[in-house]
Amino acid sequence: MVLTVAATGSDTAEPLNSTFFATRYVRDRLPRYRMPENSIPKEAAYQIISDELMLDGNPRLNLASFVTTWMEPECGKLIMDSVNKNYVDMDEYPVTTELQNRCVNMIAHLFNAPIKEEETAIGVATVGSSEAIMLAGLAFKRKWANKRKEQGKPCDKPNIVTGANVQVCWEKFARYFEVELKEVKLTEGYYVMDPLKAVEMVDENTICVAAILGSTLTGEYEDVKLLNDLLVEKNKETGWNVPIHVDAASGGFIAPFLHPELEWDFRLPLVKSINVSGHKYGLVYPGVGWVIWRSKDDLPEELIFHINYLGTDQPTFTLNFSKGASQIIAQYYQLIRLGFEGYKHIMENCQLNATALREGLEATGRFDILSKEDGVPLVAIRLKDSTKFTVFDISENLRRFGWIVPAYTMPADAEHVAVLRVVIREDFNRSLAQRLLTDINKILQELDAHAVHAIKITTAIATQTGEGVDDGVETKKSVLDIEKRFAAACQDLVKNKKTGVC
Secondary structure (H helix, E strand, C coil): HHHHHHCCCCCCCCCCCHHHHHCHHCCCCCCCCCCCCCCCHHHHHHHHHHHHHHHCCCCHHHHCCCCCCCHHHHHHHHHCCCCCCCCCCCCCCCHHHHHHHHHHHHHHCCCCCCCCCCCCEEEECCCCCHHHHHHHHHHHHHHHHHHHCCCCCCCCCCCCECCCCCCCCHHHHHHHHCCEEEEEECCCCCCCCCCCHHHHCCCEEEEEEEEEECCCCCCCCCCCCHHHHHHHHHHHHHCCCCCCEEEEECCCCCCCCCCCCCCCCCCCCCCCCEEEEECCCCCCCCCCCCEEEECCHHHCHHHHEEEECCCEEEEEECCCCEECCCCHHHHHHHHHHHHHHHHHHHHHHHHHHHHHHHHHHHCCCCCCEEECCCCCCEEEEECCCCCCCCCHHHHHHHHHHCCCEEECCCCCCCCEEEEEEEECCCCCCCCHHHHHHHHHHHHHHHCCCHHHHHHHHHHHHHHCCCCCCCEECCCCCCCCHHHHHHHHHHHHHHHHHHCCCC
């Protein structure tokens, strides 16, 4: 949209009612490091920023992200109506506080918390799962330290046991709050935490074991039930009381609707807290997350602050103070608008579209599927043959068509496995899946042709220079390696070639 800029002063050089592109603001350099000295019209500011934002990717085609990129217009209106509300002002906005408490209770019941129908659940809204994990981790650390002090034992070396596939927020917690992160290494073909290895790593300084319901890498659910059973036995043998936290950032709004029989939540006695991202499959724009505790006893009272300078006594347990209320209101909208039935239908659609994409990729005969059908609706693949090109080449080429699809390597000890991952969200329909398959097939054909051409040229150059050929056998390389060798060979030819005066 191009706006019209109306001149307001007689001394301006701008023509009256000119379009934005007829004004001087089109040719002015944009400020980057210092605030400009003079003001500009609001229409000009809007158009300048809007034009620059066109260079961003399309959120709907960003298949790297688990974060919600579409909501109903009615919810969008609620968000805009409440965008100026500061959630922390509980006395001033009591209804907003009540909506947050309703969300906490609904999510707690969804996760089978052992609370009565009218009993208030223990939990809080956060700015995504990262803050939720920080809060849960702090509760575990304080509860462990208190018990150690009661026993007269040192409490200066706490640790958490996780898989190497954890999201970076766990590493942040460990580093920021001085907790050792003991990671269970991955192996090829098994890209989640092994419960047996995890329990072996537990010691008297372990504040909790963190299990993931929906790995970021492959979408797979870790076996929380087996972890709980093994840890119960170890606690009996040692006299420890090591608990479990479930990072359900991605899977917490999926498993209850698609796999209600799966035991991963508060039905397991050692699960003391769960975090979930409202802005992922909770279907709310970023950023809102939730952390729920099993009971009041699992959240040490000394971590809760009480303030009264906003009008009344207000308990607060967050890392930050001010935050917007709009996403909390949007979460309540989705919970009552969709209900259990609506969430179930949406998650079923996501799984069916993921299945269609997975089958289409398998049909190419070029990929191994690493993701699981019963986890988060995503498709993680790796090339069967990476000698001609890699998943990174595919990822880069997909951007030509507008798709944002990440390629990455697995954590330790599976770093040699390179993966391409497509996250299926609510707004990714079957037509988009078919279009993505078409574009991937086109890219595969182009990369095949490019690789063959590069090999022919490189072989010819190597033959001329006497390099890169051993008894007529050409070693297979990736396209990038071939092109680097080709460029180096060309440079050598130029250096060695004798030419006359031009």
